[in-house]
Amino acid sequence: MNVLIVYAHPEPKSFNGAMKDLAVETLIQAGHDVVVSDLYAMGFDPVAGPGDIAGERHDPGFFSLPREQTAAYEAGALSADIGAEIEKLKRADFVIFQFPVWWFGMPAILKGWADRVFARGFAYLPGRKYDTGLFKGKLAMVAATTGTSADTYAPDGIDGDILTVLWPVHNGLLRYSGFDVLPPFIAYMPGRLGDDGRRACLEAYRKRLEDTDDTPRLFFHPAADYGKNERLKPGVLARSGVQRNV
Amino acid sequence: MNVLIVYAHPEPKSFNGAMKDLAVETLIQAGHDVVVSDLYAMGFDPVAGPGDIAGERHDPGFFSLPREQTAAYEAGALSADIGAEIEKLKRADFVIFQFPVWWFGMPAILKGWADRVFARGFAYLPGRKYDTGLFKGKLAMVAATTGTSADTYAPDGIDGDILTVLWPVHNGLLRYSGFDVLPPFIAYMPGRLGDDGRRACLEAYRKRLEDTDDTPRLFFHPAADYGKNERLKPGVLARSGVQRNV
Numbered sequence: 001m002n003v004l005i006v007y008a009h010p011e012p013k014s015f016n017g018a019m020k021d022l023a024v025e026t027l028i029q030a031g032h033d034v035v036v037s038d039l040y041a042m043g044f045d046p047v048a049g050p051g052d053i054a055g056e057r058h059d060p061g062f063f064s065l066p067r068e069q070t071a072a073y074e075a076g077a078l079s080a081d082i083g084a085e086i087e088k089l090k091r092a093d094f095v096i097f098q099f100p101v102w103w104f105g106m107p108a109i110l111k112g113w114a115d116r117v118f119a120r121g122f123a124y125l126p127g128r129k130y131d132t133g134l135f136k137g138k139l140a141m142v143a144a145t146t147g148t149s150a151d152t153y154a155p156d157g158i159d160g161d162i163l164t165v166l167w168p169v170h171n172g173l174l175r176y177s178g179f180d181v182l183p184p185f186i187a188y189m190p191g192r193l194g195d196d197g198r199r200a201c202l203e204a205y206r207k208r209l210e211d212t213d214d215t216p217r218l219f220f221h222p223a224a225d226y227g228k229n230e231r232l233k234p235g236v237l238a239r240s241g242v243q244r245n246v
Numbered sequence: 247m248n249v250l251i252v253y254a255h256p257e258p259k260s261f262n263g264a265m266k267d268l269a270v271e272t273l274i275q276a277g278h279d280v281v282v283s284d285l286y287a288m289g290f291d292p293v294a295g296p297g298d299i300a301g302e303r304h305d306p307g308f309f310s311l312p313r314e315q316t317a318a319y320e321a322g323a324l325s326a327d328i329g330a331e332i333e334k335l336k337r338a339d340f341v342i343f344q345f346p347v348w349w350f351g352m353p354a355i356l357k358g359w360a361d362r363v364f365a366r367g368f369a370y371l372p373g374r375k376y377d378t379g380l381f382k383g384k385l386a387m388v389a390a391t392t393g394t395s396a397d398t399y400a401p402d403g404i405d406g407d408i409l410t411v412l413w414p415v416h417n418g419l420l421r422y423s424g425f426d427v428l429p430p431f432i433a434y435m436p437g438r439l440g441d442d443g444r445r446a447c448l449e450a451y452r453k454r455l456e457d458t459d460d461t462p463r464l465f466f467h468p469a470a471d472y473g474k475n476e477r478l479k480p481g482v483l484a485r486s487g488v489q490r491n492v
Contacts, residue, residue: 010295011309046292046354049256063257064437065348066393102311104418105351108292108358114349130404147312151475158376158467158476159422164413171406172350191310221404229397230404 003027004092005036008099008110015145015190015198020098022202023143026209035088039109045081046112052119054079066120073121085117094139094212095179097169101146104165114173123177131223133178139212140174141182142166143205150188162186163218170218181218249273250338251282254345254356261391261436261444266344268448269389272455281334285355291327292358298365300325312366319367331363340385340458341425343415347392350411360419369423377469379424385458386420387428388412389451396434408432409464416464427464 005023009016020036027034037044045051050063055077058068072078078086089095099110106114118124128134146153153162163170166184174181185208187193187201208215227233251269255262266282273280283290291297296309301323304314318324324332335341345356352360364370374380392399399408409416412430420427431454433439433447454461473479 010311013308014310040293040295046358047286048348048353049286062259064260065256065346100311102294103357103360103364104414104422105357107294108354108361111349111351111357112292112354115354118349149475151477154477156478158472160413160417164410165418167406167410168350168414172411176350176405226404229395231397231400232402 001027001032001093002091003032003034003094003096004088005034005096005098006039006110006113007036008039008097008107008113010040014100015187016098016100018198018202019143019145019187019205022206023096023098023209026206030210032094035092037085037088037113039113044109044113046109046115048112048115052079052082052116053077065115069119070121070125073119078119082116082119085113086119086122089117089135092138094141096141096143098143099145101144101165104159106169118173118177128178129176130178130220133176135178138179139182140179141212142169142184142186144184145187145190147189150186153186153188171220175218175220181220182212182215183218247273247278247339248337249278249280249340249342250334251280251342251344252285252356252359253282254285254343254353254359256286260346261433262344262346264444264448265389265391265433265451268452269342269344269455272452276456278340281338283331283334283359285359290355290359292355292361294358294361298325298328298362299323311361315365316367316371319365324365328362328365331359332365332368335363335381338384340387342387342389344389345391347390347411350405352415364419364423374424375422376424376466379422381424384425385428386425387458388415388430388432390430391433391436393435396432399432399434417466421464421466427466428458428461429464 005020007016007020011017024034024036048065053068053072055072055075058071097110099106105111123134125134148159151157152159153165155161159165162184170181185205190198190201193201221232221236225232225236251266253262253266257263270280270282294311299314299318301318301321304317343356345352351357369380371380394405397403398405399411401407405411408430416427431451436444436447439447467478467482471478471482
């Protein structure tokens with residue numbers, strides 16, 4: 001496989017850095033090709049806006065991100081930093097997002113990577129989403145650290161089910177654009193684990209990376225379950241939350 | 247009230263811009279003081295990292311965001327752009343987040359505003375979260391636009407319940423730091439509404455802004471509902487999703 005790791009942490013010696021290094025080593029040993037986008041090291045600019053368009057603007061008088069992205073992608077006129085990431089994504093069979101959960105989501109540098117690189121035209125188009133998404137056949141996984149315990153992210157935990165917290169990433173970013181999605185690998189409070197605990201956590205992560213073929217994907221309702229106005233058909237259990245993998 | 251509008255859209259003539267302008271006008275007419283942080287116009291840098299610390303680093307050899315934030319906030323050594331936003335937040339009784347939903351969340355420029363400005367020490371501390379959060383007594387609301395329909399964000403919609411999509415913002419960012427949270431005001435696909443539809447949508451938004459006192463807040467379980475390890479007590483209906491306001 002061609003693997004792309006999109007890594008977002010400002011400290012190379014962090015546990016996120018250790019997870020990224022372990023993934024590179026493990027995946028190369030298994031015979032895969034691995035590319036890392038180290039967003040902090042690259043000084044990646046996460047602010048989507050007029051600067052994303054290197055060529056002529058679709059509408060110089062009004063900046064609509066989706067319309068400008070579509071026109072620029074078609075014309076090959078997205079800025080060079082976006083174009084480089086698009087090429088990496090095109091080649092990738094498996095994409096890993098490695099980040100610390102900050103305020104219940106991706107650090108801004110990674111959220112903006114998505115805003116800019118998952119451009120309309122490249123990552124989605126009318127009629128090309130979810131089961132017919134443009135990245136169909138690719139696999140993705142979140143690998144993250146948290147600042148609070150696994151209990152707080154349990155379905156009855158105070159921070160909310162980790163799969164609810166990550167729903168915007170799993171369903172919103174990844175499944176929407178066609179990926180199959182592995183369950184997230186979460187290192188809860190690695191700073192509190194002690195050296196032995198951190199070693200055990202990294203070992204569990206290594207095993208997960210070696211076992212991706214045998215790990216069941218997250219469940220999302222197939223397109224056939226949806227009817228009128230993209231809502232679940234009456235025959236499908238339609239209570240709130242059913243779409244989540246819990 | 248002192249109102250802070252944190253506004254994130256690159257196009258002043260956008261519907262987000264119109265909502266922001268309407269909020270400023272409506273709230274001033276109602277006798278409130280209004281301050282706007284126009285993040286794109288300010289060129290706000292959303293990337294949390296070593297640059298956030300203007301003074302001496304807590305640990306020059308290892309960058310931990312929460313530890314550096316805590317030490318720098320106590321020492322008054324956060325960078326000037328963060329300090330200015332902190333002063334606005336301190337004065338604010340009511341905070342509105344105005345943004346387009348991009349990839350099922352806040353644009354990176356706004357997510358990074360949260361990463362950097364909701365600094366540990368200022369926005370949270372051990373024992374100071376949720377019901378005892380440091381922003382207790384303040385009110386917040388999301389005002390947003392989407393690129394897909396209200397149906398797709400229904401509880402049985404393909405994009406997931408809008409309150410699930412916004413859970414990381416509502417519970418994660420706002421309730422965690424102590425805010426009371428109004429239901430979000432969502433303008434679904436304003437580009438498809440036509441001029442009359444857009445006027446009606448803005449009128450509905452004006453009414454919401456005039457009626458904040460009478461609008462029920464989103465429900466979050468009080469601290470008393472949580473027991474061991476911050477999980478809901480056995481007596482409390484503990485099925486997955488119960489924490490969401492649906």
